[in-house]
Amino acid sequence: MAQPLSDAEREKLRKIIGVMRSATIEGERKAAEIAATRLAKANGMTLEEAEKEAFPEEDNGRIDADERAAQQREAARWAANMVRMTEAYEASEKYRFMMAKEEAKRRGLEEQETAARARRTAPNRPRRYIPGKDDEFRLIAGLLRDGVSVERTAELVGVSTIDVARVWLLTRGKRAA
Incomplete structure (x- = not known):
């Protein structure tokens, strides 16, 4: 049964x-x-x-018209509730986004973002790299390590042979250690 x-x-x-x-x-x-x-x-x-x-x-006809109408009403009510919930969620997310944006403006992030955007959209100008004393020291040391003569190193770097000899003496102690 x-x-x-x-x-x-x-x-x-x-x-x-x-x-x-x-x-x-x-x-x-x-x-x-x-x-x-x-x-x-x-x-x-x-x-x-x-x-x-x-x-x-x-059901293939097992349910009468009243029951079918009740099921359809229930399905429509469920769908309407889902639409309302989705719209409410979207509205709350939009509100949270706007509040976060206002907070960022209050903290000054808007100005930073505007400045960053201006830097990104500025025309690309070639940047000149100006080597410092440390760069010069590393270049001389590298050339000497590669076996380039003192005179040729001075000529390539644009310094005196005395400067090249100074770097050679300073790096010689490091190589021995």
């Missing part, structure tokens, strides 16, 4: 039948069918009866 399904059993059966109908792997579909059949037999039904019980919206 068929027993009516509880809400939990109905939901479980809906999920199992959903897998049975939509699975792309044959073994998965067969396992879902076996599980649905087992659940239906436990309640004294065939698989077809259990499907009708689990999916009353697929």
Whole structure:
């Protein structure tokens, strides 16, 4: 004798039948069918009866017009609630964004952003790199390490041979250590 399904059993059966109908792997579909059949037999039904019980919206004329209208009203009410919730969420997110933007302006981030934007959009001018004393020291040391003569190093870097000798003496102690 068929027993009516509880809400939990109905939901479980809906999920199992959903897998049975939509699975792309044959073994998965067969396992879902076996599980649905087992659940239906436990309640004294065939698989077809259990499907009708689990999916009353697929009634094929079993539900009268009043019940169908009630289901449609419920679905429309649910959809309207979802639209309202979505609109409220979007409005709250927009409000939070505007408040964050105002807070950023208050802290002075707007001016920083404007200045950064101006720097990004300014025409690209070639930047001249002006080497400092440290750069000169590293260049001389590198040339000497590569075996370039003192005179040629002085000529390439644009310094006197005395400056090159000074760097050579300073780096000689580092190489020995």
